[in-house]
Amino acid sequence: MSIVAQLFEHVVGIDTHARTHTYCLLTAATGAVIDTETFPTTASGNARAISWILRRTSGSVLAVVEGTSSYGAGITAALVETGIDVAEVRPAGRSSHAHQGKSDLLDAEAAARSVLGREFESLAKPRQSGQRAALRVLLAARSIIDQQRTANRNALLALLRSVDLGVDARKPLTDAQVRTIASWRATRSAKPRDLLAIARREARRLAQCVVEQTELLKQNHRELQQLAQALAPGLLDQPGVGPVTAGIILCAYSHHGRVRSEAAFAALGGIAPLQASSGNTTRHRLSRSGDRQLNRAFDVIVRTRMSYDATTRDYIARRRTEGRSNREIRRCLKRYVCRAIFRELQTTMA
Numbered sequence: 001m002s003i004v005a006q007l008f009e010h011v012v013g014i015d016t017h018a019r020t021h022t023y024c025l026l027t028a029a030t031g032a033v034i035d036t037e038t039f040p041t042t043a044s045g046n047a048r049a050i051s052w053i054l055r056r057t058s059g060s061v062l063a064v065v066e067g068t069s070s071y072g073a074g075i076t077a078a079l080v081e082t083g084i085d086v087a088e089v090r091p092a093g094r095s096s097h098a099h100q101g102k103s104d105l106l107d108a109e110a111a112a113r114s115v116l117g118r119e120f121e122s123l124a125k126p127r128q129s130g131q132r133a134a135l136r137v138l139l140a141a142r143s144i145i146d147q148q149r150t151a152n153r154n155a156l157l158a159l160l161r162s163v164d165l166g167v168d169a170r171k172p173l174t175d176a177q178v179r180t181i182a183s184w185r186a187t188r189s190a191k192p193r194d195l196l197a198i199a200r201r202e203a204r205r206l207a208q209c210v211v212e213q214t215e216l217l218k219q220n221h222r223e224l225q226q227l228a229q230a231l232a233p234g235l236l237d238q239p240g241v242g243p244v245t246a247g248i249i250l251c252a253y254s255h256h257g258r259v260r261s262e263a264a265f266a267a268l269g270g271i272a273p274l275q276a277s278s279g280n281t282t283r284h285r286l287s288r289s290g291d292r293q294l295n296r297a298f299d300v301i302v303r304t305r306m307s308y309d310a311t312t313r314d315y316i317a318r319r320r321t322e323g324r325s326n327r328e329i330r331r332c333l334k335r336y337v338c339r340a341i342f343r344e345l346q347t348t349m350a
Contacts (some may be wrong), residue, residue, distance in 0.1 A: 021049065022107070041075070050084070053084070089123075152209045182207035224246070238340070248294060249341060299334065315333070
């Protein structure tokens, strides 16, 4: 393998921010600074920046960008479309600024210098856009919509328990009750400050929000199912795997080659067991680190299988006869499911 300084004639470090990006262009062989400049993050600003890079270089160029999936997403896409190789680096830590201070120009220069002596194949590459990026957007949107729906439903229940509007609110509201409240007619009270009129209007508004957000979640569920089926055919056929859990797993897996082994995938999700032995006791426990959303996805899959999958229930019965607790059985099942799904992804997404 060759290092960056041998493969490229120039390296440009890009320090990204919300309004502007700062660029520092180096000669790869010597590390000499050729030029620095700052451009706005608009489409025209990105075009000017790329033109600036091309005017000052005559050979191969590597762009080193901070935050290719956040502030640097726009310039990353523009660079890739132009045909310039792009690598991602993390922002410089505080310790690196201890003796030289901090500025956008220094950060851009530090980003460029950080890769000169590294092997090109070992550099982090920007995540591919497209369907996986769409999955991340849908999952983030689903989380927000679900939180808002829960808040509106709780506010509606609290209102109905504090003001008598003719609705039985002793128990949590059913979907039918919410739809009925949402269909109430808008009333106009002769007294603008009448409590019942105000409460009825607010209850109707909250119920309509809940109904609308429920429909949005159903649409989100359908889109997640379509994307998951397109990215990994057969994943949804696994017992207990639904569109939401499949989306979380696919976002964590990302692409073939990102995770080196099924053991690394288990460690990524905090599913790999940790030693917790002492004295005459030999046991393992679950890891509390890793991607907790990925961990939650496997936990949902295992709990579903424990309730409805006959093979899993037979396994549980056998392990209980060995003296295993429910928590230990669930830990073993999560590790098993993680291994099986990783192999499924390796096969379908290779």
